[in-house]
Amino acid sequence: MLYNFLLEFIEIFSFLNVFKYITFRTGLAVFTSLLTVLIIGGPFIKMVSDKKIINPIRDDGPGDHIVKKIGTPTMGGLVILIGIILSVFMWSDIKNVYIIFLLYILVSFGLLGFLDDFKKIKNNNSSGVSFKFKLFTQIILSIIGISFLTYYLDYQQLKY
Numbered sequence: 001m002l003y004n005f006l007l008e009f010i011e012i013f014s015f016l017n018v019f020k021y022i023t024f025r026t027g028l029a030v031f032t033s034l035l036t037v038l039i040i041g042g043p044f045i046k047m048v049s050d051k052k053i054i055n056p057i058r059d060d061g062p063g064d065h066i067v068k069k070i071g072t073p074t075m076g077g078l079v080i081l082i083g084i085i086l087s088v089f090m091w092s093d094i095k096n097v098y099i100i101f102l103l104y105i106l107v108s109f110g111l112l113g114f115l116d117d118f119k120k121i122k123n124n125n126s127s128g129v130s131f132k133f134k135l136f137t138q139i140i141l142s143i144i145g146i147s148f149l150t151y152y153l154d155y156q157q158l159k160y
Contacts, residue, residue: 002090029087036083044079053121074117081110101149108141 006019018024053074084106092099116128 001094003093025091029091032090033083033087036086037079040082041076041079045076048075074121075114077110077113077117081106097149097152101145104145104148105141108145109138112137112141 003019003025006016010016010020085103088099088103094100112129112134116134120126120128
């Protein structure tokens with residue numbers, strides 16, 4: 001969004017031409033994502049810890065692992081996803097089909113991870129969703145995404 005906004009002013013301000021370079025925008029995206037995670041990460045972890053939303057620990061692990069993991073909050077992937085999605089929306093061309101595909105995979109797999117963590121917390125055990133369900137769902141989500149991507153690219157080639 002910010003990328004498309006800045007491109008409108010290139011004719012007036014020639015120094016904005018630097019935003020056309022993907023390497024420059026990649027650097028900005030990394031910095032934006034890092035800054036976002038650093039800003040919201042601490043308060044998010046504090047909120048999750050205060051609400052006692054902790055990840056149940058497996059019983060079959062090493063003893064010192066169990067001691068170290070007690071009280072570790074869960075849902076940390078949400079902070080990372082927020083940082084990535086914000087960076088993508090700020091510094092990429094949202095009209096690009098590959099960016100849409102990236103966002104689809106990121107959000108759908110993120111929702112699967114959320115479901116896994118939610119089931120762990122709800123059932124108060126470390127199982128979450130089964131391995132077979134995770135793998136099957138990931139394959140189905142990937143096939144759906146690749147099918148839409150392939151269909152869209154084939155459709156674009158037919159138009160020209």
